[in-house]
Amino acid sequence: MEPVRPTFWNIPHWLEILQYALGFLSIIIFTVGFIRHTKKWRIGRPEKILLSLWQRIKSLFNGAIIQKRIISEFIPGIFHLTIFYGMFILLIGTIIATVDWDVTHLFFGFQFLKGDFYLYYELFLDIFGILLIVGIIIALIRRYIFRPEKLKTIIKPTFSWDSFYLLGILFLIASTGFVVEGLRLSVQNPYWKHWAPIGNELSKLFASMPLSTLQDLHVGFWTTHMLLSFLFIASIPFTKAFHIFSASVNMIFKDTSKIGSLSPANESGVEKITEFTWRQLLQLDSCIWCGRCQEACPAYNSGTPLSPKNLVLKLEKVLISFNPKKISNGSPSNGEGKVHGEIISDAELWACTTCRACEEMCPVFIEHPKLIVDMRRFLINQGIMDQTVQDVLQKLQRYGNSFGQSERNRAKWASSLEFKIKDARKEEVEYLWFTGDYAAYDARMESITQKTAMIFQRAGLDFGILYEGEKNSGNDVRRIGEEGLFEFLKEKNQLSFGKAKFRKIVTTDPHTYNTLKNEYWLNGNGANEKIEVLHYTELIEKLIKEKKLTINKKLNIEATYHDPCYLGRYNGIYDPPRNILKAIGVKLKEMPRNRRKSYCCGAGGGRIWMEDKTPVKERPAENRIREAVSLNNISTFVVACPKDIAMFQDAVKTTGYEAKLSVKDIAELVWDSIEQ
Amino acid sequence: MNLIVFLKMVPDTVEELKIASDGKTLDPDWLRMKANENDEHAVEEAVILKEKYGGTVTLVTLDAPEVDEAIYTALAKGCDKAVKILGDWQNFTSPAIAEVFAKYLKENNLIDSKTLILTGSQATDDIEGELVYYLGEYLELPVYGVVTYVQYNENKNNILIRKEFSGGLRGEFEVELPAVLGIQAAENPPRYVPIAKIRAMMKSANIEELEFTQDFASKGIEIEKLYEPEVAGKAVMLEGNPEEIATKIVEILTDKGLI
Numbered sequence: 001m002e003p004v005r006p007t008f009w010n011i012p013h014w015l016e017i018l019q020y021a022l023g024f025l026s027i028i029i030f031t032v033g034f035i036r037h038t039k040k041w042r043i044g045r046p047e048k049i050l051l052s053l054w055q056r057i058k059s060l061f062n063g064a065i066i067q068k069r070i071i072s073e074f075i076p077g078i079f080h081l082t083i084f085y086g087m088f089i090l091l092i093g094t095i096i097a098t099v100d101w102d103v104t105h106l107f108f109g110f111q112f113l114k115g116d117f118y119l120y121y122e123l124f125l126d127i128f129g130i131l132l133i134v135g136i137i138i139a140l141i142r143r144y145i146f147r148p149e150k151l152k153t154i155i156k157p158t159f160s161w162d163s164f165y166l167l168g169i170l171f172l173i174a175s176t177g178f179v180v181e182g183l184r185l186s187v188q189n190p191y192w193k194h195w196a197p198i199g200n201e202l203s204k205l206f207a208s209m210p211l212s213t214l215q216d217l218h219v220g221f222w223t224t225h226m227l228l229s230f231l232f233i234a235s236i237p238f239t240k241a242f243h244i245f246s247a248s249v250n251m252i253f254k255d256t257s258k259i260g261s262l263s264p265a266n267e268s269g270v271e272k273i274t275e276f277t278w279r280q281l282l283q284l285d286s287c288i289w290c291g292r293c294q295e296a297c298p299a300y301n302s303g304t305p306l307s308p309k310n311l312v313l314k315l316e317k318v319l320i321s322f323n324p325k326k327i328s329n330g331s332p333s334n335g336e337g338k339v340h341g342e343i344i345s346d347a348e349l350w351a352c353t354t355c356r357a358c359e360e361m362c363p364v365f366i367e368h369p370k371l372i373v374d375m376r377r378f379l380i381n382q383g384i385m386d387q388t389v390q391d392v393l394q395k396l397q398r399y400g401n402s403f404g405q406s407e408r409n410r411a412k413w414a415s416s417l418e419f420k421i422k423d424a425r426k427e428e429v430e431y432l433w434f435t436g437d438y439a440a441y442d443a444r445m446e447s448i449t450q451k452t453a454m455i456f457q458r459a460g461l462d463f464g465i466l467y468e469g470e471k472n473s474g475n476d477v478r479r480i481g482e483e484g485l486f487e488f489l490k491e492k493n494q495l496s497f498g499k500a501k502f503r504k505i506v507t508t509d510p511h512t513y514n515t516l517k518n519e520y521w522l523n524g525n526g527a528n529e530k531i532e533v534l535h536y537t538e539l540i541e542k543l544i545k546e547k548k549l550t551i552n553k554k555l556n557i558e559a560t561y562h563d564p565c566y567l568g569r570y571n572g573i574y575d576p577p578r579n580i581l582k583a584i585g586v587k588l589k590e591m592p593r594n595r596r597k598s599y600c601c602g603a604g605g606g607r608i609w610m611e612d613k614t615p616v617k618e619r620p621a622e623n624r625i626r627e628a629v630s631l632n633n634i635s636t637f638v639v640a641c642p643k644d645i646a647m648f649q650d651a652v653k654t655t656g657y658e659a660k661l662s663v664k665d666i667a668e669l670v671w672d673s674i675e676q
Numbered sequence: 677m678n679l680i681v682f683l684k685m686v687p688d689t690v691e692e693l694k695i696a697s698d699g700k701t702l703d704p705d706w707l708r709m710k711a712n713e714n715d716e717h718a719v720e721e722a723v724i725l726k727e728k729y730g731g732t733v734t735l736v737t738l739d740a741p742e743v744d745e746a747i748y749t750a751l752a753k754g755c756d757k758a759v760k761i762l763g764d765w766q767n768f769t770s771p772a773i774a775e776v777f778a779k780y781l782k783e784n785n786l787i788d789s790k791t792l793i794l795t796g797s798q799a800t801d802d803i804e805g806e807l808v809y810y811l812g813e814y815l816e817l818p819v820y821g822v823v824t825y826v827q828y829n830e831n832k833n834n835i836l837i838r839k840e841f842s843g844g845l846r847g848e849f850e851v852e853l854p855a856v857l858g859i860q861a862a863e864n865p866p867r868y869v870p871i872a873k874i875r876a877m878m879k880s881a882n883i884e885e886l887e888f889t890q891d892f893a894s895k896g897i898e899i900e901k902l903y904e905p906e907v908a909g910k911a912v913m914l915e916g917n918p919e920e921i922a923t924k925i926v927e928i929l930t931d932k933g934l935i
Contacts, residue, residue, distance in 0.1 A: 383867045390868040397871065398710065399690065406691045484872030 033237025047277035086132025150291025269377025293358030303617035304351035354605030376481030400471035422464030432502035436509030438642030469496035475515035554585025563598035621651035677731035714796025769896030774810030797858030808858030821858035
């Protein structure tokens with residue numbers, strides 16, 4: 001006899017009917033729950049998105065189908081894939097079986113799940129069923145025996161034991177399924193039973209039982225399997241299993257614009273949950289509590305109150321418990337949906353360095369720093385900030401630099417050079433060099449900035465600066481949340497740009513680089529030629545490649561390189577500095593956290609202007625220096641950001657490694673190698 | 677309360693100060709003006725008092741470069757009204773400024789029984805803090821300088837103030853209104869207003885401009901000569917053991933004819 005799928009074998013007719021009724025019910029509950037989620041996403045502010053269809057398909061494919069981000073951490077990646085594909089294939093199998101029975105068999109009187117096709121079907125489902133079980137067991141071991149810190153979840157937006165419930169019910173569904181199969185095979189004993197290897201093995205256990213017991217057990221397990229499956233489906237929208245949908249939708253609606261560009265503030269920042277955009281709310285709803293953000297977060301690791309994971313979960317909790325009916329005239333009635341104070345403290349918000357490590361690690365593409373900046377905007381609007389931040393903002397407002405020095409002193413560092421740097425406002429230049437505040441005013445940077453100028457001069461570069469016409473670019477001001485001041489500084493700079501004649505911009509500070517490149521829209525003012533913005537490492541790399549700089553001396557030192565957040569993670573510039581180091585004979589030893597995993601120095605997002613109020617465990621820069629020292633035998637810690645010079649030169653002193661490790665700007669090394 | 681704050685612009689010492697060719701004034705080409713820091717504390721204290729006890733805050737200024745920015749900032753912080761007295765006040769010193777201000781208040785009958793006049797207790801160009809006392813004198817009102825705390829008692833219509841004295845002493849006084857106060861520090865440091873609010877104020881607020889035609893007898897103190905501080909001698913580091921150092925000190929003091 002040809003093998004055929006024995007659907008509803010041994011199942012009484014009433015139970016069959018009940019199955020359809022319950023199946024229908026579970027789908028209704030699921031749908032109601034799903035709609036509730038979409039209603040919550042829609043309480044947010046509007047946010048326009050670009051169509052970019054191809055990018056969106058790619059994002060979903062990478063994020064949900066091949067799960068690139070998840071697999072970047074190997075063990076969780078593997079078991080997530082097996083659980084996902086186990087469930088996915090079993091779902092497809094169930095759908096095929098339903099079509100086979102309820103469409104072709106019911107209406108046309110034939111089954112296609114028969115013969116060889118059915119045998120392969122059995123084998124395939126058995127394999128994925130066992131993968132599912134193995135995946136769940138690894139997940140349970142990791143979660144409940146190894147207990148990694150990042151999985152500890154203090155705030156649970158759904159209910160406690162959600163993770164356990166989820167793994168538990170999937171485990172039970174898969175295992176009862178196999179028991180049902182085993183019982184059936186042991187009664188039917190078909191000649192092809194080895195095609196269902198797991199069921200076949202199980203059936204051997206039941207071989208000695210009497211027929212009636214087997215039949216009763218079969219009905220019992222079948223019913224349990226059915227009930228659990230429908231319970232699971234119905235519960236998806238009420239547990240973190242909903243991430244299957246919310247995270248996928250979130251991947252589709254991923255921000256396709258430039259990473260380094262913040263969206264303009266709504267009038268007064270975010271005070272209430274409804275003031276986030278719908279896309280931000282969708283992100284909150286996608287969180288699966290994995291804690292990768294927290295693990296990567298320099299603020300969390302140094303012991304500040306901020307954990308990006310808890311921040312997202314707290315906001316998600318507000319979102320989930322928020323009743324969309326409480327909105328009248330576009331905003332929630334009194335006090336509803338507030339996120340500040342008891343829920344998210346000011347200290348949490350100010351602790352963020354906006355380094356984007358969290359966002360880069362997040363497998364469901366939550367943009368934590370943007371959430372934080374939006375909430376900071378509310379604090380700034382209320383005048384709530386550290387005195388030191390207030391002082392800096394006032395200095396920036398008045399003098400256009402964070403040092404509170406006279407604008408006339410901006411190019412003072414250049415006065416002791418042997419040549420005069422062109423004033424781009426008076427003479428046409430090819431490259432406008434926008435040094436940024438730290439390179440211009442910080443005493444520690446003076447000789448480095450001079451050497452950068454000497455490198456440009458040596459290469460015969462046609463370059464100039466804006467002298468007192470340059471103002472702070474506003475990158476960090478914007479990330480502090482003072483949008484108005486950012487606009488103010490940007491307008492002043494654009495006025496200076498308008499007076500100058502240049503074709504390209506080169507910056508020293510990666511923070512400046514980010515905002516000029518991504519937020520100034522330099523080609524958007526009617527100019528036909530798009531103005532290219534380069535970081536000085538990109539330019540020096542180019543000058544070496546074009547042989548405009550001759551390397552006279554290979555340095556022959558061993559060094560490590562620290563990727564600045566705003567150069568690497570924000571703008572993907574990883575290779576130019578490494579290529580320069582290679583060219584000048586530096587043997588590069590990478591730190592374990594390099595490139596996109598680079599560990600922030602702690603200065604970004606305005607943190608450089610704040611003081612630690614509570615004692616910290618270990619400052620990010622100190623942690624980073626210890627990481628570098630652990631490499632053994634490296635003499636130099638190379639940076640490509642003026643703020644890194646400030647942070648790491650301090651950190652080598654406070655960690656006591658000053659004699660062992662010297663912090664150097666890449667420009668200093670380049671100068672050493674080209675000096676005659 | 678009827679709170680009146682007087683704010684003036686002073687040379688910004690972050691910028692280089694150069695003496696003009698007349699040898700008596702600062703070179704305007706190098707000069708940048710900013711709101712006097714203590715006056716900003718007076719603004720803050722006035723706004724705090726208004727928030728606590730109600731009333732209005734009127735800001736009065738003398739025309740000067742960049743004064744509009746300072747006025748809009750004060751309005752964004754919570755001042756209700758701003759008056760700018762037009763005229764060339766560049767070389768006016770404290771006694772004369774006090775006279776201008778007093779005349780303005782008197783002629784416009786701005787002082788009532790609930791009036792409290794606040795200004796900074798000092799300024800970069802008024803280190804002795806004379807202005808506030810001249811003002812009290814011209815207005816014939818009680819005056820207190822170096823004030824760090826103000827509390828209003830509505831029933832008695834008086835204020836309780838705390839004033840600092842040298843040597844870390846403090847005094848508390850009950851003062852009947854109207855009165856004049858020189859504020860050393862407001863209860864809280866001056867608040868930060870986001871630029872967006874200041875810019876909105878620039879669009880919506882109205883600065884009342886007032887022509888002041890009267891002649892003034894003097895501009896206050898006549899300055900005869902301005903000069904840069906003389907470069908002092910460089911410090912000498914003494915090295916050696918305590919005895920050697922002591923011997924060297926005695927030698928130096930003897931050399932200078934001090935002992």
